[in-house]
Amino acid sequence: MGCVNTTTRKKNCSQQLPVHTGMMMNRCGLLTLQREPVPLKSIEVELEVRDHVATVVSILNYKNKEDKPLEAVFVFPLPGDAAVCHFSAQIGQTQIVAEVKEKQKAREEYDDALSSGQQAFLLEESDESPDIFSLHVGSLPPGESASIRLEYVIELAVQADDGLRFCLPAVLNPRYQPQGSKGAGVQVTSVPASLVPYSLSFSARVSSPRPISKVESNCSLDPLQYLNTDQTQATVKLAAGHKFDRDVELLIYYKDAHQPTAVVEAGQASAEPGSLMGDPVVMVSLYPEFPQSVMSSMVSCGEFVFLLDRSGSMSNTRIRSAKDTLLLLLKSLPMGCYFNIYSFGSRYEHIFPKSVEYSQQTMEEALKKVEQMEADLGGTEILQPLKHIYSQPCIQNQPRQLFVFTDGEVGNTKEVIDLVKKNSGSHRCFSFGIGEGASSALINGMAKEGGGHAQFITGTDRMQPKVMQSLRFALQPAVVDISVTWDLPKEVSVTVLSPPITALFQGQRSLIYAQLTGQSSEAAEGWVTLKYSLAGHPSENQLHFSLRPAEDTGLTVHRLGARTLIRSLEMEERDRRGQQDGGVKEKVVQLSVQSGVSSSFTAFIAVNKDNNEVIQGPLVRRNIPTPGTFSIFMTSGQPTRKRRELRTVPVSGSPVMCEEMETDGLMMMMMEEENQSIKSAVPEQPPRDPLLQLVSLQEASGCWLLDPALAAALGKTNEEVEKSKPEKASSEVWATILALIWLHGFKMDAKDEWELLAAKAASWLSAQNGSKHKNKHSVCDGYTELLQSVKGAWKEKRLDFFELLEDVSPLIREASSVLRVNGGESQI
Numbered sequence: 001m002g003c004v005n006t007t008t009r010k011k012n013c014s015q016q017l018p019v020h021t022g023m024m025m026n027r028c029g030l031l032t033l034q035r036e037p038v039p040l041k042s043i044e045v046e047l048e049v050r051d052h053v054a055t056v057v058s059i060l061n062y063k064n065k066e067d068k069p070l071e072a073v074f075v076f077p078l079p080g081d082a083a084v085c086h087f088s089a090q091i092g093q094t095q096i097v098a099e100v101k102e103k104q105k106a107r108e109e110y111d112d113a114l115s116s117g118q119q120a121f122l123l124e125e126s127d128e129s130p131d132i133f134s135l136h137v138g139s140l141p142p143g144e145s146a147s148i149r150l151e152y153v154i155e156l157a158v159q160a161d162d163g164l165r166f167c168l169p170a171v172l173n174p175r176y177q178p179q180g181s182k183g184a185g186v187q188v189t190s191v192p193a194s195l196v197p198y199s200l201s202f203s204a205r206v207s208s209p210r211p212i213s214k215v216e217s218n219c220s221l222d223p224l225q226y227l228n229t230d231q232t233q234a235t236v237k238l239a240a241g242h243k244f245d246r247d248v249e250l251l252i253y254y255k256d257a258h259q260p261t262a263v264v265e266a267g268q269a270s271a272e273p274g275s276l277m278g279d280p281v282v283m284v285s286l287y288p289e290f291p292q293s294v295m296s297s298m299v300s301c302g303e304f305v306f307l308l309d310r311s312g313s314m315s316n317t318r319i320r321s322a323k324d325t326l327l328l329l330l331k332s333l334p335m336g337c338y339f340n341i342y343s344f345g346s347r348y349e350h351i352f353p354k355s356v357e358y359s360q361q362t363m364e365e366a367l368k369k370v371e372q373m374e375a376d377l378g379g380t381e382i383l384q385p386l387k388h389i390y391s392q393p394c395i396q397n398q399p400r401q402l403f404v405f406t407d408g409e410v411g412n413t414k415e416v417i418d419l420v421k422k423n424s425g426s427h428r429c430f431s432f433g434i435g436e437g438a439s440s441a442l443i444n445g446m447a448k449e450g451g452g453h454a455q456f457i458t459g460t461d462r463m464q465p466k467v468m469q470s471l472r473f474a475l476q477p478a479v480v481d482i483s484v485t486w487d488l489p490k491e492v493s494v495t496v497l498s499p500p501i502t503a504l505f506q507g508q509r510s511l512i513y514a515q516l517t518g519q520s521s522e523a524a525e526g527w528v529t530l531k532y533s534l535a536g537h538p539s540e541n542q543l544h545f546s547l548r549p550a551e552d553t554g555l556t557v558h559r560l561g562a563r564t565l566i567r568s569l570e571m572e573e574r575d576r577r578g579q580q581d582g583g584v585k586e587k588v589v590q591l592s593v594q595s596g597v598s599s600s601f602t603a604f605i606a607v608n609k610d611n612n613e614v615i616q617g618p619l620v621r622r623n624i625p626t627p628g629t630f631s632i633f634m635t636s637g638q639p640t641r642k643r644r645e646l647r648t649v650p651v652s653g654s655p656v657m658c659e660e661m662e663t664d665g666l667m668m669m670m671m672e673e674e675n676q677s678i679k680s681a682v683p684e685q686p687p688r689d690p691l692l693q694l695v696s697l698q699e700a701s702g703c704w705l706l707d708p709a710l711a712a713a714l715g716k717t718n719e720e721v722e723k724s725k726p727e728k729a730s731s732e733v734w735a736t737i738l739a740l741i742w743l744h745g746f747k748m749d750a751k752d753e754w755e756l757l758a759a760k761a762a763s764w765l766s767a768q769n770g771s772k773h774k775n776k777h778s779v780c781d782g783y784t785e786l787l788q789s790v791k792g793a794w795k796e797k798r799l800d801f802f803e804l805l806e807d808v809s810p811l812i813r814e815a816s817s818v819l820r821v822n823g824g825e826s827q828i
Helices: 105-117 317-332 360-371 383-391 413-422 440-449 463-475 556-575 585-595 663-679 690-695 708-713 718-723 731-746 748-767 779-797 801-807 810-815
Strands: 039-050 053-063 070-077 084-093 095-096 099-102 119-125 134-138 145-155 164-168 199-207 212-217 234-236 247-256 261-265 279-284 303-309 339-342 348-350 402-406 427-434 454-457 479-487 493-496 510-517 523-532 537-546 604-610 620-625 627-630
Touching: 039 164, 039 731, 070 099, 084 119, 095 604, 099 360, 099 454, 099 585, 105 119, 105 134, 105 604, 134 145, 134 510, 145 556, 145 779, 164 234, 164 510, 164 537, 199 212, 199 247, 212 234, 234 627, 261 537, 279 537, 279 556, 303 317, 317 360, 317 402, 317 463, 317 690, 317 748, 339 360, 339 463, 348 663, 383 510, 402 463, 402 537, 413 440, 413 556, 427 440, 427 463, 440 454, 463 748, 523 620, 585 604, 690 708, 690 731, 690 748, 708 718, 718 731, 731 748
Parallel strands: 039 199, 070 620, 303 339, 303 402, 402 427, 427 454
Antiparallel strands: 039 053, 053 145, 070 134, 084 095, 084 145, 099 604, 119 134, 119 604, 164 247, 199 234, 212 247, 261 279, 279 510, 339 348, 479 523, 493 510, 523 537
C-alpha cells in the first residue's frame, strides 16, 4: 500500500507532488491506498558476469488498466559507480530507443512531447547523488501495455575472502537534507514489504576463464547450474517469492586467486578515429602483492578517529553492533597511538576535545561513554563533524586514519565526498555502509577519495570482521610514491582515463582505464608498470599484455572508461564552481552524449514520433507504492524522532516510485503491526556475546587480569582459575595465556575479529621475557606451537575449557617456561 497523487500534468517534470493525508489500512493487491490500480506489474532483472565485470538488464512491465492516460514516475537506486548505457521502451510492436541529451534540453523535449499528446520517456540521474535515478513514463493510453528496458555495466568489488560482490539495490532510504543544503532531496513513501504489488524475477549467468567454485547470496537461490564440464560457465536464479525486504546480493567465487589482467577492446567502427569511442580502450586490473615481512610488521602509531552515525535510523541492532565493533577496535589499537570518537545526527558530539594518547585510562573512559550511546541524535548531518575533524591539527608522526560508520541516509552526498577529497592529503578514510539501502555513492566515494577502503554490512552480516579487516589495512604502512608507466610501440600513444591511484592494499584490485591511439600490428605488445614505496622499500609490479583486441566484449570497457572519466570531470567541475571552469561541464555533456553513458548533466530522452494518434484528455500522475521496512525506536509507545526521519524504504533493484508523505496513518499502522514483535524480538538487555565479554576485560597493554570477571568469561569459578595457576607464575601472564587459549580453542570461527588484539597480547607476553633471557626459544615460538595444539585438540575431542587445558598442559609448561616472572623463571 502507498499514497498516490492524482494531478493534471503541468509543464516541468521535476515539480513536487502535493501531500495526501487520507489513508486506508485494509487494502492490498494491485491497488493503491485510494484503491487505484498500480500500473507496474513485474520487474525482470538479468545479470551477466564476465570475470569481474557485470552487465545488468532490468525490464519493467506495466499496464494502464484505467480509463484515462497516465504518467508514471519512479525513483530508484542504482550502484553509485554503475555506467547506465541503454534505455528504451517497447509499446506494442514499436521500440523507442532513448538518446542522451543535455539534461535541461531533455526535460523540455519531454514536456513538449506530453503537451502535444505524444508518448515520451525520460531517465535522469539525481543532482544530489549519482546512485539515485528517476524515470518518467508519459502518456500511457488506457488499456496500453509497455516494457521499459534499462541497462548498465559495473565492476564487481573484491571482498576480503576473494569473492566478487554484486548488489542489486532493493532499498532506497530517504536521504536527510541538512538545513541550508541545495536540492529538494529524495522523497519517499513506503508500504510493508509483504504488500508490494508487483513481482521480481532475477537470473544471473557467470562466465570466467577460471572455474567457478560457488555462488552465495543473502536471498534464497535455486541451485547453481553449470553449463560446461570445466565449470567456467554457470547460471543461477532467485527463488520464487522474494520478499522485497533486502538487497539482492551475490558473492561469486572462482577457484584460482585473482590475477593481474589487461583487456583491450576495439573501438566502435562508426565512431570517429581519435575519439574515446573510436579508439581501442584497455582495462588493466592490478592486484599488488606485498612482501610478507612488511605485511607482518604493523605500525604502532597513528591517530585513529571513529565517526559513528547515531541518527534514529541506526536504532536497535545497528547501534548495538556498532558499539560492539567500537569495543573490538579500541581493544585492538596499539599502545602509543592517539584516538578520538565522534558521533553525529542532527548535531555531533566527541568524547575528547581533541585526540588523546591511547592508555588504560583513556580507553576505559571512551568505553564507558560508548556504552551509553544510543541512536538518539536525530537526522544524518555528517558534514559538520567532518569539518570539525579536519580542522584539528594533525599530530606529528601519527598518520590520521578516519573510520566512518553510517547507514548512508545523506542528501548532500557530493558535498561530503568533495570535502573528503579536499583533505585527502592529511588522512585515510575507511567507510562502512550499515544496513539495507546505504548509499553506495557515499560509502564508496568517501573511501575512494580518502585513499581508504569501503565495506558494506547488510542483512545478517557481522560488522566486526569487516571492520577489523579495514583496521588491518590502516595498521599497514602506507603505500607512497605510486606511479604508473606505459611501454607501448612507438606508433601508439596512451591517454589515461582513470584518476591517479592514491591507495594500494594487499590483495585489493586497482583498475586503470586508458585510451590507445594509433595503429599497431596484431602481434604488438605492451607493458604497464606500477611502482610504489612500502615501508621505505621501493617495489614494482609489471604486467605484459597483447594489444590485440579481445572478442565479444561489445563496448563494455569503453563505457566503464567513459564513466570513470565522467566522474572525474564532474568532480573537477564542482571544484571550479563559481570560477572559470574551462568548459568542464560542456566536456562532460559531450563525452556523455558520445559514449551513451549517463551523467549528472545529461538525461536519456525518448519520444514516440511514429504514433500519429494524439492522446486526448488530462494526464494523470501515478506513483508506484514501494516496499518498506521501518526503524521505529519506541519510548512509551511514541517514536523518539520526527516521523520523516524514521522511514526506511526498500524498492526493487529496478525503478520504483517514491513520494513525500507527512501523514501519520502508515507509520501508525506499522507501529501497530510491528511494535509487539519489536519488543519481543529485541530484549531490553540482550545477553553479552561470550567473545565480547572476554574482550571487554583485556587491558590496553594487551594483558588480562586474573580475577572473577575473567573466570566468569571462561565459564569457570574464580577458585578454579586461581587453582590452575602455577605457584610462581605471574597472575597477569597466566590470565593472558588462559584468555588466548580460550580464543584459539573455542573462537577460531571468529578469528578475524580478535586476531589483532591477540597479537597485542602475544607481544605483551613476549615483552615479559626480558632482553637478557638465555633461552634460545622465544615465548612466541612456544606460544605458537601451543595454540596450534589447542586448535587440534579442540577440533578432535571437543573438550571443555579445563579438559582442553589439561590436554595441552605439557605445551603450556614449555611455552611458559621461557617467561621471566618477578626476575625469575616460571616453572609451570
